[in-house]
Amino acid sequence: xxxxxxxxxxxxxxxxxxxxxxxxxxxxxxxxxxxxxxxxxxxxxxxxxxxxxxxxxxxxxxxxxxxxxxxxxxxxxxxxxxxxxxxxxxxxxxxxxxxxxxxxxxxxxxxxxxxxxxxx
Amino acid sequence: xxxxxxxxxxxxxxxxxxxxxxxxxxxxxxxxxxxxxxxxxxxxxxxxxxxxxxxxxxxxxxxxxxxxxxxxxxxxxxxxxxxxxxxxxxxxxxxxxxxxxxxxxxx
Numbered sequence: 001x002x003x004x005x006x007x008x009x010x011x012x013x014x015x016x017x018x019x020x021x022x023x024x025x026x027x028x029x030x031x032x033x034x035x036x037x038x039x040x041x042x043x044x045x046x047x048x049x050x051x052x053x054x055x056x057x058x059x060x061x062x063x064x065x066x067x068x069x070x071x072x073x074x075x076x077x078x079x080x081x082x083x084x085x086x087x088x089x090x091x092x093x094x095x096x097x098x099x100x101x102x103x104x105x106x107x108x109x110x111x112x113x114x115x116x117x118x119x120x
Numbered sequence: 121x122x123x124x125x126x127x128x129x130x131x132x133x134x135x136x137x138x139x140x141x142x143x144x145x146x147x148x149x150x151x152x153x154x155x156x157x158x159x160x161x162x163x164x165x166x167x168x169x170x171x172x173x174x175x176x177x178x179x180x181x182x183x184x185x186x187x188x189x190x191x192x193x194x195x196x197x198x199x200x201x202x203x204x205x206x207x208x209x210x211x212x213x214x215x216x217x218x219x220x221x222x223x224x225x226x227x
């Protein structure tokens with residue numbers, strides 16, 4: 001049973017960097033067939049794809065966030081991480097990590113999500 | 121970016137009704153479309169990928185069709201457990217984008 005679990009601070013101050021980690025169980029982040037992704041959902045609104053990483057370290061980011069986003073992978077811990085710099089209130093959202101089969105671009109397993117609020 | 125537009129935004133139907141949700145893409149995405157179901161307080165759940173392929177474990181009352189720019193999700197017989205918001209998502213080109221969602225309620 002594949003499971004993903006997000007973790008990280010629930011409160012971040014404006015202009016600081018948001019940092020989240022996704023721990024994967026029941027699968028390996030080095031599995032050739034999968035990419036690993038972050039998606040966010042501002043309260044009461046829709047979904048926005050942030051980016052993905054492959055175990056080799058290859059990444060692809062949403063251009064709307066590209067200048068502020070870094071996704072990395074730690075194969076020894078079976079985790080991947082998100083950093084979003086210079087946050088504002090507009091970055092307040094539920095952040096999900098998810099698995100992408102074969103790089104096809106849909107998300108077959110999701111974490112439960114973690115709410116990050118940007119506020120002083 | 122490819123814009124995804126869903127209709128209606130909200131629909132109310134009776135148990136047993138056939139429900140249709142439409143998703144339109146601002147340009148052709150071939151069959152690279154997925155559908156998700158999101159219940160309150162939960163993560164989205166994959167229902168359909170590549171426009172018409174049913175994800176393992178998803179009830180057969182859910183089906184998807186379409187190609188190019190117009191797609192539909194059909195619930196053949198609405199059940200109380202289907203109350204949720206449904207999202208389409210294109211995975212034809214970057215950045216991957218979602219529709220704004222369709223909220224399904226029981227009348």
